[in-house]
Amino acid sequence: MPRFFKEFFDAAPFIEGDDAHHIIRSLRMRPGEHLTVCDTHGIDYHCTITDCSNDRVELKIDRTEKTQSEPSCFVSLFQCLPKGDKMDSVIKQSVELGVGEITPVLSTNCVSRPDEKQLSKKVERWQKIANEAAGQSGRGILPKVNAGVSLKQLSTELDRFDKAFFCYELGGAAITDALPEGINKIAIIVGPEGGFTANEAEMLELAGATVTTLGPRILRTETAPLAALTAIMLTTGNMK
Numbered sequence: 379m380p381r382f383f384k385e386f387f388d389a390a391p392f393i394e395g396d397d398a399h400h401i402i403r404s405l406r407m408r409p410g411e412h413l414t415v416c417d418t419h420g421i422d423y424h425c426t427i428t429d430c431s432n433d434r435v436e437l438k439i440d441r442t443e444k445t446q447s448e449p450s451c452f453v454s455l456f457q458c459l460p461k462g463d464k465m466d467s468v469i470k471q472s473v474e475l476g477v478g479e480i481t482p483v484l485s486t487n488c489v490s491r492p493d494e495k496q497l498s499k500k501v502e503r504w505q506k507i508a509n510e511a512a513g514q515s516g517r518g519i520l521p522k523v524n525a526g527v528s529l530k531q532l533s534t535e536l537d538r539f540d541k542a543f544f545c546y547e548l549g550g551a552a553i554t555d556a557l558p559e560g561i562n563k564i565a566i567i568v569g570p571e572g573g574f575t576a577n578e579a580e581m582l583e584l585a586g587a588t589v590t591t592l593g594p595r596i597l598r599t600e601t602a603p604l605a606a607l608t609a610i611m612l613t614t615g616n617m618k
């Protein structure tokens with residue numbers, strides 16, 4: 379079933395613009411056919427097309443339901459900027475795995491060091507990648523890619539989470555042992571290719587993050603967030 383996103387859809391049950399062109403021109407859909415519109419806040423509207431003009435698709439809402447694909451917990455990924463275009467795949471695959479939002483982090487060992495203007499352009503592009511991945515994976519929200527922060531700023535934000543997993547290559551607690559029942563707001567913090575400095579590790583621990591291991595192997599910076607997300611989704615029953 380073709381799936382589209384439109385905020386406040388129930389107040390205006392029609393689609394226009396690029397999505398309308400895609401429905402009419404590429405998918406060649408016609409009145410009587412069915413599609414789903416998600417309101418980006420976890421509600422799906424299953425609809426029947428009632429009219430197609432050249433830039434607008436009118437829809438009748440047949441059934442409404444809570445998006446089945448949203449996990450029971452909200453996971454925020456704080457990813458230290460990796461080199462090259464690795465962030466693209468981190469964003470794409472973490473959205474498929476159920477991440478709630480992604481914040482790029484600038485830490486000491488980040489080789490990629492864009493200035494504010496360059497970083498905000500990158501964030502714009504990453505948001506498009508996140509939106510596409512949300513559509514492809516049938517998500518009920520469009521996970522936000524936030525503006526970049528420093529590791530210091532990040533350490534001041536941790537008290538808004540029920541649990542913050544600081545993934546440390548030098549070892550720590552296993553996620554499966556450190557995730558009590560009913561935890562909702564979870565943070566994952568992943569370092570760049572060069573890892574964290576001892577001072578950064580100490581700062582994160584003092585800020586209340588749980589030093590966490592992802593096993594005895596050294597994972598790439600683009601592998602670690604996916605491993606951590608998978609462990610959290612499995613442990614919280616969101617992969618069945």
Ligand code: SAM
Pocket residue numbers: 544545546547548549567568569570571572573574590591592593594595596597598599602
């Ligand atoms: N420079 C580090 C070294 O050689 O030990 C490796 C850093 S690793 C490529 C990038 C990030 O992935 C780390 O900072 C950490 O956040 C995460 N990571 C990689 N392997 C991990 C593991 N076994 N346990 C926890 N986190 C890990």
